Amino acid sequence: MSRPSCSRRPLIAVAAGGLSVGLVACGGVTDGTAGGDGYPAEPITLTVGQDAGGSTDLIARALAEGSQEALGVSMPVENQPGANGAIATQEVADQDPDGYELTLLNSTLITVTSQVVSEEEAVTLDELDVITGLSRDDYIMVANADTGYGTVDDVAADSGDLSYGTAGVGTGSQLAQLLLFDEAGIEGNEVPFDSGAPALTAVMGGQVDVATIQVGEAMPQIEAGTIDPIVIFSDERNQHLEDVPTAQEEGYEVPVAQYRAVALPEGAPEEVKQSLREGIGEILATEEYQQFNDENYLTPEEVSGEEVEEQWTELADQYEQSVQDNGIDLGGTGE
Amino acid sequence: MMDAAEDKSAPAAVDTGRAPEGQEPAPETAPRAGRVTNLVCGAVTSLAGVGALAVAMDLGTGSLSQPGAGTWPAIVSLMLFVIGLFIAARAAHFTDAEPITKDAVGVAVGAIALTVAVQLMPLVGFELPSVALLVFWMSVLGREKLRLSVPLSVLVVAAVHLTFVHGLAVPVPRLF
Amino acid sequence: MDFTPVIEGFEVLLQPENLMFCLIGVVAGMAIGVLPGLGPAATIAILLPLTYSMDPIPSIIMLAGIFYGGIYGGTVTAVLLKLPGETASAITALEGYPLAQKGQGGKALGVGAVASFIGGTVSIVVLTMVAPVIAGFALEFGPPEYTALTLLGILLVATIGNGSKLKALAGAALGLLLATVGRDAFTGELRYTAGSLELTDGLQFVPIAMGVFGLAEILYNLERRRNGGSIPVATDRVLPTKATMKESAAPIGRGGVLGFLLGLLPGGGATVSAMASYGIEKRLNKGSTPFGKGAIRGVAGPETANNAAATSSFIPLLTLGIPANATMAVMFSALLIQGITPGPQLVATDPDLFWSVINSMYLGNIVLLVLAIPLIGVFVRILYVRSSILSPIIVLIVCIGAYTISNRIFEVMVVIVFGVLGYLMKKYGFDPAPLVLAFVLGSLLEDNFRRSLLMFDGDVTRVTGHPIAVTLLGLLLVVVLIPILLKLVKSRRPDLIGEDENGTGAGAETETGAKVPASVTAGSEAGAASGAESDSASDAGSDTASGVATGPNGDRRDHPPRSPDGSSAERPEEGAAGSHPSQT
Structure with a gap:
């Protein structure tokens, strides 16, 4: 379990005169400089901006599992929770693009949260290079089985006399639900929770009528029949819930999903990026990883870095437009 | 801070045993910090309340069906303000505050040394500032002999390094 | 119900190698749990990789060991160094630390271990019997119910403080205010962050508690030059005496019931249960040592409640798939990694696994007791080191421990700032405990109160539709x-x-x-x-x-x-303590 990779920032401080100390300390036997033929020569840190145990963290750890085999080095996962992942992302973006510092990105941090937070907190992809997309985690609107809601129309029928839970301000859950309700003309009381789990609990206990959460969170309860799925916010159906229509099919243009991708600081040598693309691609192809996706109801979305950047930027613009056009209040200090 | 009682290198002085040495009996017999100190306590509490209240009002108090971000902080700040007033009003009745003695300089120095060491950690790794901090606290504040504190500090930091960095794989900023 | 799987589960469990894994888990959990700043959640997260490559059953057994070991490790630091690793053990520190200062740390830890064992075991037994039946209890608790519950908790905070009540209230109000720092969960606005990105998620419990309790204590003693620490009475006796156990029995019983019931509730249940237990014991005031000076009842009750709650919080996790707190969230992912999806389907689809999780908790609990008792003597020895040596070392470990919370220097600075604040509070007669506890409950109370208002559309009379909330509020009125x-x-x-x-x-x-x-x-x-x-x-x-x-x-x-040094104040108390003479 040792983690001999270079410490965070000592080099900066000892740069004047102490560089040799830094190098010895840092590189150990490998002389540890980045790039070069030897990449990767030492463990690659994968920073996660969420707490250990969350779905993002699980994905990171599933990736890291396969690292030794695919890349020949270990991939310690480092949790650096804070500001919904903004701190970790910024931290990684500031690192040297040597390929030893990666981060696992959540798309909603860039596409949704940025609508809510102030300029300096907003995370963009500008200082990062995306290596590859990983998967898509769908949002689903669910209702307590006792409500008898089966479709968006059922929910709309009770408009005005409705309370709905979200996973919090600036989350995809909130955006999806607000956009849908706006388009469908449903009115109700928005009750934000800290995350998906308490929102789900509230639906199960009948504290709120409906809530939008991630499929992985909802699945066990859907199978147990305590809650009913209503609609999925994605452009295609989820393979594990083939019967549940997408919002699009129901006539609402609300494509919200949680995409995840691996990125590194901008400006890494092409060989490094290529090694990473190949290595991670190899991990994604393993049976273990695919099984992991399956068990967690994730849909593989293993597209190239360029596509990820394009898609996320497009979504961010689209959301911003929708929010403005419809005068939706996500809250927050952003404009 | 090390003005008094330079005798301190004797091991394991038990608190009860230290009573005869200078300062110790003072707190028991000497009058405690009095009215003024408690007045200041109350005033500071109230001021904190007022400051927080100003921010809360700025955040907006919203309405009952749509409580604002400032509603609850406003309630709590008001509580703080009122409690502070009561503390100030009853300042003469408290006997629980202690005067800050000149030994408090040691506390300030200790806290500052700690802050400096911690600030240095992300820059040069945690090892050197830690050793320096330990030696400083042990020998300057605690008046341990250097020939004890130096090797001990190095040993402790090595142990911490082994435990956290190697044993637990915690990404502490480090040099080695 | 059919107990065959339960019994079969035990056979598997008692295989030597599984016992071995449990042992390793408890030892590792305890070893890491005693590091200041590393509470049970952090301990499990850190040790999780150990279990990755193992088969499900031994891995679960090991996790149960880590779980209980980690919790007890937190108790050890709370008692000996006033450094609680999680909210619930902050309560244990209130009486445990004064006991340790009197040289009765062993007694406190011994009672703590027995209390933990009883609390945990009773909770598991009940869990075994009725888990599926009472699972729904957690669901009955929505925002209005939590509002009422946390109000009850806040009320208890006032009884917990020692010293001036007015000053305790000031501390509590400050704690409530500190809990509002960060992004408002409802409007997304930033409150009291002063532009700091690090504060957008608010302050965290562990650095505040470590600062206000542990570091403040060290700074305070620095001024007092109590360089010898307080080890006047040797603690050779660890197993609680009959007299001690007799005094602790009733608190343990009450704490067990409270802990079990409140532990079922996701979010804050364990903390409130420990606080409630402490409040009740203090109110009953049956023993001879006053609270605040090392009343063993104030350790026994909350420790039982804490462990009973920690155990019963497995019920919502295993039966509903709801992690009740940070520790459960880590356990949740630990189980997921083993291919076990906690949730309503688990008992039905995989009873073997369900019962092996439960059974390994029995085992973990027993192994903990067996290991803890002899180890207490070792732990207590920490206090034999004179404080001019011990304090700096603790400060260093606290700093590193605080760093590991979110891998930022920021949390370390929080510890220092709150250490200085705690020092000043102590100097001026403000008990820091209400601040810490109010901080824990503050955001729960605010969030749930606001959620309730949103649900009721501002019409608070609609609370009448929530019988549990009404009952709790009624209880409040009675207590008031x-x-x-x-x-x-x-x-x-x-x-x-x-x-x-x-x-x-x-x-x-x-x-x-x-x-x-x-x-x-x-x-x-x-x-x-x-x-x-x-x-x-x-x-x-x-x-x-x-x-x-x-x-x-x-x-x-x-x-x-x-x-300040307790020498004159506490000796008479010791003499008065009914159980004391038998200790020495």
């Missing part, structure tokens, strides 16, 4: 009314005031208690702004009332415990 009545009776017989050791507690409860109906019913008036005013007005009113009644009394009580 009784002290008021008692006080009325006493004010007619002023001669009683002086004797009433606990009268200050009653008074303080009125202070906070009076706020309770106010802040709830204030809603039915005009708006939040006027609500705030009426709230504070009633607060002020009751402050006056109780202030007069408790003032002189509070002062009298304040004097002895404030004696």
Whole structure:
């Protein structure tokens, strides 16, 4: 379990005169400089901006599992929770693009949260290079089985006399639900929770009528029949819930999903990026990883870095437009 | 801070045993910090309340069906303000505050040394500032002999390094 | 119900290699749990990789060991160094630390271990019997119910503080205010962050507790030059004596029930249960050592409650798939990694796994007890190191521990800032405990209160549709009314005031208690702004009332415990403690 990779920032401080100390300390036997033929020569840190145990963290750890085999080095996962992942992302973006510092990105941090937070907190992809997309985690609107809601129309029928839970301000859950309700003309009381789990609990206990959460969170309860799925916010159906229509099919243009991708600081040598693309691609192809996706109801979305950047930027613009056009209040200090 | 009682290198002085040495009996017999100190306590509490209240009002108090971000902080700040007033009003009745003695300089120095060491950690790794901090606290504040504190500090930091960095794989900023 | 899987599960469990894994888990959990700053959640997260490559059953067994070991490790630091690793053990520190200072750390840890074992085991037994039946209990608890519950908790905070009640209330108010720092969960606005990105998620419990409790204690002692630490009485006896156990039995029983019930509730259940247990024991005031000076009942009750709650919080996890707290969230992912999806389907689809999880908890609990008792003697020895050596080392480990919370220097700075604050509070007679506990409950209370308002559309009378919430609020009123009545009776017989050791507690409860109906019913008036005013007005009113009644009394009580090195204040107490003579 040792983690001999270079410490965070000592080099900066000892740069004047102490560089040799830094190098010895840092590189150990490998002389540890980045790039070069030897990449990767030492463990690659994968920073996660969420707490250990969350779905993002699980994905990171599933990736890291396969690292030794695919890349020949270990991939310690480092949790650096804070500001919904903004701190970790910024931290990684500031690192040297040597390929030893990666981060696992959540798309909603860039596409949704940025609508809510102030300029300096907003995370963009500008200082990062995306290596590859990983998967898509769908949002689903669910209702307590006792409500008898089966479709968006059922929910709309009770408009005005409705309370709905979200996973919090600036989350995809909130955006999806607000956009849908706006388009469908449903009115109700928005009750934000800290995350998906308490929102789900509230639906199960009948504290709120409906809530939008991630499929992985909802699945066990859907199978147990305590809650009913209503609609999925994605452009295609989820393979594990083939019967549940997408919002699009129901006539609402609300494509919200949680995409995840691996990125590194901008400006890494092409060989490094290529090694990473190949290595991670190899991990994604393993049976273990695919099984992991399956068990967690994730849909593989293993597209190239360029596509990820394009898609996320497009979504961010689209959301911003929708929010403005419809005068939706996500809250927050952003404009 | 090390003005008094330079005798301190004797091991394991038990608190009860230290009573005869200078300062110790003072707190028991000497009058405690009095009215003024408690007045200041109350005033500071109230001021904190007022400051927080100003921010809360700025955040907006919203309405009952749509409580604002400032509603609850406003309630709590008001509580703080009122409690502070009561503390100030009853300042003469408290006997629980202690005067800050000149030994408090040691506390300030200790806290500052700690802050400096911690600030240095992300820059040069945690090892050197830690050793320096330990030696400083042990020998300057605690008046341990250097020939004890130096090797001990190095040993402790090595142990911490082994435990956290190697044993637990915690990404502490480090040099080695 | 069919107990065959339970019994079969035990056979698997008792295989030597599985026992071995449990042992390793407990030892590792304890070893890491005693590092300041690393609570049970962090301990499990750190040790999780150990279990990755193992088969499900041994891995679960090991996790159960880590779980209990980690919790007990937190108790050890809370008692010996006043460094709680999680919210619930902050309560244990309140009486445990004074005991340790009196040289009775072994007694505190011994009772703590027995109490943990009983709490945990009783909870598992009940869990085994009725888990599926009572699973729904957690679901009955929505925002209104949590609001009522946390109000009850806040009320308890006032009884927990020692020293001046007015100052305790100031600390509590500050704690509530500190809990609002960060992004408002409802509007997304930033509150009191002063532009700091690090503060957008708010402050965290562990660095605050480590600062205000642990570091403050060290700074305070630095000034007092108590370089010897306090180890006057050797702690050779670890197994609690009969007398100690007799004194602890009732608190353990009450704590077990409270812990089990409240532990079922996701979010704050364990903390409130430990607080409630402490509050009740303090109120009952049966023993001879006053609270705040090392009352063993104040360790036994909360420790039982804490562990019973920690165990029963597995019920919502295993049966509903709801992680009740941070520790459960880590356990959740640990189980997921083993291919076990906690949730409503688990008992039905995979009873073997379900029962092996439960059974390994029995095992973990037993192994913990067996290991803890002999180890206590070792732990207690920490205090034999003189504080000019020990304090700096603890400070260093606290800093590193704080760093690991979110891998930022920021949290370390929080510890230092709160260490200085805690030092100043201690100097000026402000008990830091209410601050810490109010901080824990603050965001729970605010969030759930606001959620309730949103759900009710601002119409607070709709709370009548929530029987549990109404019951809890009724309970609150009773708890508030009784002290008021008692006080009325006493004010007619002023001669009683002086004797009433606990009268200050009653008074303080009125202070906070009076706020309770106010802040709830204030809603039915005009708006939040006027609500705030009426709230504070009633607060002020009751402050006056109780202030007069408790003032002189509070002062009298304040004097002895404030004696900085405790030498003069505590010796008489020791003599008075019924169980003490048998200890030495």
